[in-house]
Amino acid sequence: MFLKDYILDVYNGVSSLLKGMRKTGYYFTHPKEIITEQYPDNRATLKLADRFKGEVIMPHDDNNEHACTGCTACEIACPNGTIKVVTKSEVNAEGKKKKAVDALVYRLELCTMCNLCVIACPSDAIKMAPNFEHSVFDRTKLTKILNQPGSKIREGIE
Amino acid sequence: MYNQTEVIKDTTELGPEGELVINMGPQHPATHGVLHLVVTLNGETIKKIEPHLGYIHRSIEKMCESLTYRQFIYVTSRMDYLSSHINNTACALLVEKGMQIEVPERAQYIRVILNELTRIASHELWLGAMAMDLGAFTPFFYAFREREMITDIMEDTCGARLTMNYIVPGGVMYDIHPEFQTKVKAFIKQFKEKVTEYEDLVTNNIIFQSRTKGVGVLSREDAISFGCTGPVARASGVSCDIRKIAPYDVYNKVEFDEVIETAGDSFARYMVRIKEMNQSIRIIEQLIDSIPEGEFVGKTKNVLKLPKGEFYQRVETARGEFGVYIVSEGGTTPHRIKFRSPGFSNLSALSHMAEGSKIGDLMATMGTLDLVIPDIDR
Amino acid sequence: MFSLEGITTATQDWLLIKFNPTIALAIECVIVILLSITLFAFLGLVLVLMERKVAARIQIRLGPNRVGPGGIFQTAADTLKLIMKEGLIPDNADKFLFNLAPFVVMMVAMLLLAPIAFAKNFQIWDINIGVLYISAISSLSVIGILMAGWASNNKYSLLGAMRSGAQIVSYELSAGFAVLTIVVLTGSLQISEIVAAQENGWWLFKGHIPVIIAFVLYIIAVTAETNRAPFDLAEAESELTAGFHTEYSGMKFALFFLAEYINIFIVCAIGATLFLGGWMPLHIGHWESFNHIMDYIPSSIWFMGKTFFLIFLIMWFRWTFPRLRVDQLLNLEWKYLLPISLFNLLLVTVIAIMGWHF
Numbered sequence: 001m002f003l004k005d006y007i008l009d010v011y012n013g014v015s016s017l018l019k020g021m022r023k024t025g026y027y028f029t030h031p032k033e034i035i036t037e038q039y040p041d042n043r044a045t046l047k048l049a050d051r052f053k054g055e056v057i058m059p060h061d062d063n064n065e066h067a068c069t070g071c072t073a074c075e076i077a078c079p080n081g082t083i084k085v086v087t088k089s090e091v092n093a094e095g096k097k098k099k100a101v102d103a104l105v106y107r108l109e110l111c112t113m114c115n116l117c118v119i120a121c122p123s124d125a126i127k128m129a130p131n132f133e134h135s136v137f138d139r140t141k142l143t144k145i146l147n148q149p150g151s152k153i154r155e156g157i158e
Numbered sequence: 159m160y161n162q163t164e165v166i167k168d169t170t171e172l173g174p175e176g177e178l179v180i181n182m183g184p185q186h187p188a189t190h191g192v193l194h195l196v197v198t199l200n201g202e203t204i205k206k207i208e209p210h211l212g213y214i215h216r217s218i219e220k221m222c223e224s225l226t227y228r229q230f231i232y233v234t235s236r237m238d239y240l241s242s243h244i245n246n247t248a249c250a251l252l253v254e255k256g257m258q259i260e261v262p263e264r265a266q267y268i269r270v271i272l273n274e275l276t277r278i279a280s281h282e283l284w285l286g287a288m289a290m291d292l293g294a295f296t297p298f299f300y301a302f303r304e305r306e307m308i309t310d311i312m313e314d315t316c317g318a319r320l321t322m323n324y325i326v327p328g329g330v331m332y333d334i335h336p337e338f339q340t341k342v343k344a345f346i347k348q349f350k351e352k353v354t355e356y357e358d359l360v361t362n363n364i365i366f367q368s369r370t371k372g373v374g375v376l377s378r379e380d381a382i383s384f385g386c387t388g389p390v391a392r393a394s395g396v397s398c399d400i401r402k403i404a405p406y407d408v409y410n411k412v413e414f415d416e417v418i419e420t421a422g423d424s425f426a427r428y429m430v431r432i433k434e435m436n437q438s439i440r441i442i443e444q445l446i447d448s449i450p451e452g453e454f455v456g457k458t459k460n461v462l463k464l465p466k467g468e469f470y471q472r473v474e475t476a477r478g479e480f481g482v483y484i485v486s487e488g489g490t491t492p493h494r495i496k497f498r499s500p501g502f503s504n505l506s507a508l509s510h511m512a513e514g515s516k517i518g519d520l521m522a523t524m525g526t527l528d529l530v531i532p533d534i535d536r
Numbered sequence: 537m538f539s540l541e542g543i544t545t546a547t548q549d550w551l552l553i554k555f556n557p558t559i560a561l562a563i564e565c566v567i568v569i570l571l572s573i574t575l576f577a578f579l580g581l582v583l584v585l586m587e588r589k590v591a592a593r594i595q596i597r598l599g600p601n602r603v604g605p606g607g608i609f610q611t612a613a614d615t616l617k618l619i620m621k622e623g624l625i626p627d628n629a630d631k632f633l634f635n636l637a638p639f640v641v642m643m644v645a646m647l648l649l650a651p652i653a654f655a656k657n658f659q660i661w662d663i664n665i666g667v668l669y670i671s672a673i674s675s676l677s678v679i680g681i682l683m684a685g686w687a688s689n690n691k692y693s694l695l696g697a698m699r700s701g702a703q704i705v706s707y708e709l710s711a712g713f714a715v716l717t718i719v720v721l722t723g724s725l726q727i728s729e730i731v732a733a734q735e736n737g738w739w740l741f742k743g744h745i746p747v748i749i750a751f752v753l754y755i756i757a758v759t760a761e762t763n764r765a766p767f768d769l770a771e772a773e774s775e776l777t778a779g780f781h782t783e784y785s786g787m788k789f790a791l792f793f794l795a796e797y798i799n800i801f802i803v804c805a806i807g808a809t810l811f812l813g814g815w816m817p818l819h820i821g822h823w824e825s826f827n828h829i830m831d832y833i834p835s836s837i838w839f840m841g842k843t844f845f846l847i848f849l850i851m852w853f854r855w856t857f858p859r860l861r862v863d864q865l866l867n868l869e870w871k872y873l874l875p876i877s878l879f880n881l882l883l884v885t886v887i888a889i890m891g892w893h894f
Contacts, residue, residue, distance in 0.1 A: 013364040020359045024296055024594045024856045036597050051317040079229040114232040114323045293859030299595040366858050518861040
């Protein structure tokens with residue numbers, strides 16, 4: 001009858017609301033559940049994943065040598081023209097003329113971090129570094145030359 | 159110079175019968191992107207809604223005509239950015255179908271697990287955003303806590319959190335991270351504990367139920383005639399899950415239910431998505447322990463060229479059926495590419511659903527449609 | 537033992553010694569005005585920060601924590617920002633009413649401060665119809681809201697103001713009936729007598745079932761009266777009509793904003809006075825030793841504690857529930873709250889006559 005439905009309606013409504021309040025009340029009284037990371041205060045202990053795609057770098061070893069042969073495979077693989085390889089011709093140890101990389105111009109402002117250049121490289125010369133703080137005041141700083149000055153290719157890389 | 163009231167009189171529009179025409183958006187907290195709705199009101203009742211699109215059109219389809227078959231996959235991540243893995247899978251499957259590339263089984267398992275994780279992440283974000291539209295601000299943060307676990311898993315394995323670009327024609331780019339399986343299992347455990355929270359706070363809440371039950375009804379015939387797919391159509395009784403109709407990867411080997419409701423109102427659409435999340439968990443549980451050993455990418459040529467002809471591949475994203483259609487002239491780039499976006503057809507049903515209801519119901523209806531505007535505008 | 541009553545009597549004696557009674561009264565009025573304005577400013581600062589921190593804790597995050605230790609200067613920074621904004625008046629708006637509306641709302645809030653008893657013998661005006669005065673003055677806030685909506689020359693502001701006006705007027709009925717329950721049990725409208733009648737226990741515990749029902753109805757009704765969620769359709773950001781204070785910016789908007797929080801404080805203070813005993817410590821029947829220990833805590837601390845507990849309850853509602861649609865809101869009042877409060881009034885009258893309360 002009408003009165004029973006009315007009372008049941010009120011009771012069900014109120015109990016559903018109270019259940020919801022209990023859930024939020026639980027979170028109010030348990031501040032340990034807070035998972036906010038207090039960046040930039042925690043820069044010292046911040047740990048990013050190794051594979052995080054922040055920017056492209058060319059790792060150099062202790063003798064200032066890299067593995068890039070100047071084959072321009074990365075330039076061909078890049079979808080929007082972020083990488084431009086400037087090559088020069090130099091004479092190697094056996095006296096033959098070979099192509100070598102002069103500068104690998106990498107424009108960070110255009111990069112979409114799609115990783116296609118890294119998997120296209122046949123000699124594993126470039127990789128992605130987990131660095132995400134790229135803000136600069138001067139836009140020309142975002143055009144980077146990946147091989148360091150005075151570096152040359154390691155032995156035995158083809 | 160004009161007085162301000164004279165200017166307003168010239169620019170305030172009235173409809174054909176003198177009703178009020180107002181603009182919602184493109185900047186609006188509730189339209190989930192840049193959507194411009196021109197709403198014709200009669201008092202407080204809605205007579206007609208006309209969406210004006212194109213505010214985020216980036217000519218992706220034209221752009222893809224100058225990208226090779228390895229390069230065009232990353233663009234689809236930017237279309238429906240909440241189901242980026244699923245979009246990438248569609249493109250990779252199309253190229254594999256066209257060039258008859260063999261995909262190793264390990265890669266197929268990884269792809270399906272990532273797809274289902276993406277689906278759960280997309281539904282979590284939808285849940286938070288919809289509750290926020292209706293005025294309940296807290297489920298947003300609880301949903302994002304689960305989504306954070308998923309994006310952490312993605313960050314470890316794929317290297318990025320939103321536009322992952324991990325799936326290539328032939329398989330996946332790298333092997334999975336060594337901790338992938340442990341993290342996914344930990345996520346499943348936490349999800350199962352916390353899913354009751356959404357029930358307490360949102361589903362069983364009497365205010366939420368009275369705001370969504372009976373609102374925005376879409377009948378079965380209308381859903382089919384507008385071309386709606388995904389949860390919108392499944393809530394009206396249309397059985398349209400691509401994973402069941404035309405299974406790809408290892409979907410034919412896993413057991414899961416296709417969730418169908420018949421009421422067709424906003425509450426039914428809400429329940430379909432909640433139950434879909436549970437079904438996705440079920441799929442992941444069946445696959446996570448039995449990933450076979452092997453290669454993670456098949457052998458492909460260096461330069462991919464699709465043979466001359468037309469190719470079409472469709473997948474089930476979180477929003478509905480996503481299709482990729484390529485016309486190839488035999489070169490290294492597609493001659494014409496067309497994406498069938500699920501949001502476009504779902505949005506076209508909005509005017510029909512909201513006719514005759516009040517403005518307050520419009521929010522609930524739009525929330526349950528789950529629109530992502532970059533997907534519609536491409 | 538610290539007691540505010542001592543400060544007032546000492547000040548009054550000193551003033552009477554120094555000046556003649558009329559000037560002493562005038563100086564006392566000035567002191568009270570200054571104190572109440574300070575109380576408002578301070579309460580505004582504290583309540584806005586409390587809202588943000590409570591919201592953050594419920595949403596598993598930290599609230600404002602950069603400005604000052606633990607974020608305590610956040611509201612001051614926000615107020616400074618609001619003062620520096622341009623106060624724009626729309627072109628065809630009714631200038632006089634447009635400027636007057638925020639002040640009407642603030643004045644109502646200040647007038648309501650008079651009969652509230654903050655501590656023992658620390659009331660500004662102990663009028664013998666205290667409860668009736670509170671009901672009457674709180675109805676005047678509707679005028680301010682309608683003025684704001686009308687004077688903005690914006691059809692959405694007017695729509696929002698109309699809805700808000702209808703909501704406030706409807707829910708005043710239920711609030712009034714809830715308050716009447718306590719009046720029936722006490723037998724007097726005077727605030728000090730209501731508090732004194734709770735000397736052997738608060739009304740929430742003494743008058744059992746009807747007072748608990750009345751308390752729940754009162755909390756729901758005042759949440760709706762102050763336009764708080766889940767009844768905040770009039771000022772919701774994600775709905776179409778943005779409410780009666782759309783056209784206000786700068787300091788006038790800050791006044792509306794502040795007046796809303798002060799209103800919450802006032803209605804919670806009244807609720808604490810009527811249902812939870814005001815400044816009366818927790819006494820249980822005639823357990824003398826227990827009562828004596830409870831008396832050691834100063835009465836102002838009791839009052840503030842109860843009020844802030846009720847404020848926390850209202851904030852808890854806001855961050856848990858979704859919003860009601862306007863027709864569901866009015867439905868709730870006229871079909872559910874009003875019949876239940878009428879029935880409750882009948883019940884409490886029977887209980888008061890038969891003496892079935894403690």
